[in-house]
Amino acid sequence: MNKLTKILFLALIIASCNTAINNNDNRNNNLAETDQKETALNDTTPKVTGIGGIFFRSANPEELKEWYGKNLGMAIDAYGSSFEFRNANRPEEINYLMWSPHAEATEYFDPSKKDFMINYRVQNIEGLVKKLKENGVTVVDEIEEFEYGKFVHIMDTEGNKIELWEPVDSVFTKMGGETTK
Numbered sequence: 001m002n003k004l005t006k007i008l009f010l011a012l013i014i015a016s017c018n019t020a021i022n023n024n025d026n027r028n029n030n031l032a033e034t035d036q037k038e039t040a041l042n043d044t045t046p047k048v049t050g051i052g053g054i055f056f057r058s059a060n061p062e063e064l065k066e067w068y069g070k071n072l073g074m075a076i077d078a079y080g081s082s083f084e085f086r087n088a089n090r091p092e093e094i095n096y097l098m099w100s101p102h103a104e105a106t107e108y109f110d111p112s113k114k115d116f117m118i119n120y121r122v123q124n125i126e127g128l129v130k131k132l133k134e135n136g137v138t139v140v141d142e143i144e145e146f147e148y149g150k151f152v153h154i155m156d157t158e159g160n161k162i163e164l165w166e167p168v169d170s171v172f173t174k175m176g177g178e179t180t181k
């Protein structure tokens with residue numbers, strides 16, 4: 001639920017407090033919202049839940065990272081920059097998006113010949129890979145597990161390599177390196 005939706009929902013709750021009937025409706029709305037959040041928390045449907053990273057080729061990744069840090073104020077580390085944000089369904093959970101330039105000669109995007117690769121956060125990566133294989137999607141490698149999550153790569157119909165990442169729920173360790181995991 002975005003901020004505007006929350007504000008509108010709050011205004012609706014305040015306005016509905018004028019009568020006993022509206023108070024009862026308000027309780028029902030709160031129960032419905034709680035049920036929706038519980039459903040979202042318990043949902044294990046294999047699917048993409050967000051973007052985990054944007055990786056792209058650069059003629060000079062170090063110079064480019066320095067430029068972004070100096071001119072746009074991005075906090076740069078050896079791998080790029082990590083943006084954090086809150087999960088709408090679990091506000092206590094911090095999620096991350098990695099912005100990472102790679103050398104033009106990198107083989108990390110192979111077999112794609114494109115200059116970029118998107119990393120998608122997913123849930124139930126095993127179920128998703130099974131579904132993708134059933135649908136005839138090219139799965140480039142096997143699921144690999146690291147301390148910060150599970151990864152696998154697929155190809156879309158236009159030859160774009162896509163990285164799928166199921167983060168570890170309890171601990172997040174920054175992604176990094178030429179093998180950006």
